[in-house]
Amino acid sequence: xxxxxxxxxxxxxxxxxxxxxxxxxxxxxxxxxxxxxxxxxxxxxxxxxxxxxxxxxxxxxxxxxxxxxxxxxxxxxxxxxxxxxxxxxxxxxxxxxxxxxxxxxxxxxxxxxxxxxxxxxxxxxxxxxxxxxxxxxxxxxxxxxxxxxxxxxxxxxxxxxxxxxxxxxxxxxxxxxxxxxxxxxxxxxxxxxxxxxxxxxxxxxxxxxxxxxxxxxxxxxxxxxxxxxxxxxxxxxxxxxxxxxxxxxxxxxxxxxxxxxxxxxxxxxxxxxxxxxxxxxxxxxxxxxxxxxx
Numbered sequence: 324x325x326x327x328x329x330x331x332x333x334x335x336x337x338x339x340x341x342x343x344x345x346x347x348x349x350x351x352x353x354x355x356x357x358x359x360x361x362x363x364x365x366x367x368x369x370x371x372x373x374x375x376x377x378x379x380x381x382x383x384x385x386x387x388x389x390x391x392x393x394x395x396x397x398x399x400x401x402x403x404x405x406x407x408x409x410x411x412x413x414x415x416x417x418x419x420x421x422x423x424x425x426x427x428x429x430x431x432x433x434x435x436x437x438x439x440x441x442x443x444x445x446x447x448x449x450x451x452x453x454x455x456x457x458x459x460x461x462x463x464x465x466x467x468x469x470x471x472x473x474x475x476x477x478x479x480x481x482x483x484x485x486x487x488x489x490x491x492x493x494x495x496x497x498x499x500x501x502x503x504x505x506x507x508x509x510x511x512x513x514x515x516x517x518x519x520x521x522x523x524x525x526x527x528x529x530x531x532x533x534x535x536x537x538x539x540x541x542x543x544x545x546x547x548x549x550x551x552x553x554x555x556x557x558x559x560x561x562x563x564x565x566x567x568x569x570x571x572x573x574x575x576x577x578x579x580x581x582x583x584x585x586x587x588x589x590x591x592x593x594x595x596x597x598x599x600x601x602x603x604x605x606x607x608x609x610x611x612x613x614x615x616x617x
Contacts, residue, residue: 330511330512330513330521331416331417331419331420331512331513331514332420332423332512333420333423333424356402356506357372357399357400357401357402358399358400358402358502358503358506359396359399360394360395360396360399361394361422361465361497361500361503362394362415362418362465362468362469362474363394363468363469363473363474364393364394364396364474364476365473365474365475365476366393366531366534367393367394367396368393368396368397368531368571369396369400370594371396371397371571371612372396372397372400372401374612375397375400375401375529375569376400376401378567378569378614378617379401379403379527382527382567382617383401383403383404385403385405385525385526385527385566385567386403386405386406386407386523386525386526386527387401387403387405387406387407387526387527387529388406388407388409388520388522388526388527388528388529389406389407389408389409389528389529389530389531390409390410390517390520390522390528390530391409391410391411391517391530391531391532391533392408392409392410392415392419393410393415393531395408395419397529397531398510398529399506402506404509405509405510405511406509406510406511407510407511407512407513407520407521407522407526408510408511408512408513409512409513409514409515409517409520410514411514411515411516411517411545411547412476412514412544412545413455413514414450414455414460414464414476414484415464415476416512416513416514417455417456417457417460417461417464418461418464418465419507419512420456420461420512421458421461421462422500422503422504422507423503423504423507423508423510423512424504425500425501425504426458426461426462426500426503426504427498427499427500428462428465428466428496428497428498429462429498430459430462430463430466432466432470432496432498434470434491434493434494436488439467439470439471439488440488442463442466442467442470443467443484445459445463446460446463446464446467446484447482447483447484449463450482450483450484451481451482451483465496465497466496467484467486469494469496470488470489470494471486471487471488471489472486472487472488472489472490473489474489476544477543477544478543478544478546479543480546482546517530517532517557517560518556518560522564523566524564524565524566525565525566526564526566527566527567527568527569528561528564528566528567528568528569528570529569529570530557530561530568530569530570530571531570531571532549532553532554532557532570532571532572533549534572534573534610535551535554535572535573535575535577535578536573536575537549537573551577554572554578554581555581557570558570558581558582558585559585561585561615562585562586562587562615564615564616565616566616567614567615567616567617568587568613568614568615568616568617569612569613569614569617570582570587570612570613571610571611571612571613572610572611572613573608573609573610573611574591574609574610574611578611579591579611582611582613585615586615587613587614587615588613588614588615589611589612589613590611590612591609591610591611591612592609592610592612593607593608593609593610594607594608594609594610595607595608
């Protein structure tokens, strides 16, 4: 059943989506029911949860919105009563939808290279033949995510998942996700462009878009570029929101100038990132955190 609003439920088919509070504060709000993401995610924001909790602590009555939710590390770390998770990747949002429905994975999962490629072929068969919204597709998405190289999510121009097998000492797979079903119970899910996200004036938005300079990676992730015009459109969209806004991005000269011009307060920090083809080299890169209406 297709919901023209783009909202995903257990009964719908997924469509083809801080030190800045006080420099003296040492308080860290952390909910006792916080959950780690169930997916591995490149550039995930699990490391940001303690700092973000300070920003969130006085706004827990609001709905938390992530228009680029990825693995939803921030929302899972805060465990708000109300949330809206959106992403343009329909395979990712189908997995979130099945977590909300009460996912139990009953397909075989093995850390074996030949088995991985057979599973990848089956996932692509489903993805290209109307099976995107199925439980099997969600289960395979989880398996591929935990078994592939660096937890990457990448598709070729034909819409086929093409990340190679990952070399690890071993992989521990999860089959039961009851704790996520409870967390997601009152959250809204949607799949689409950030501009289509059904934001309300009182919402607290956290945006973690494709970083400036990462266009080629996003093409592989979503099948479309996210270029400078999109960065400007996002910044302006966020600046027009009357509620609290926090956003992350690469601290490039043009990005920091753009957000300063729009009235955001900025901080930058050095964050470790994998930098080579083997995934084992890491270097510190400069990231920006911009806030408004807090």
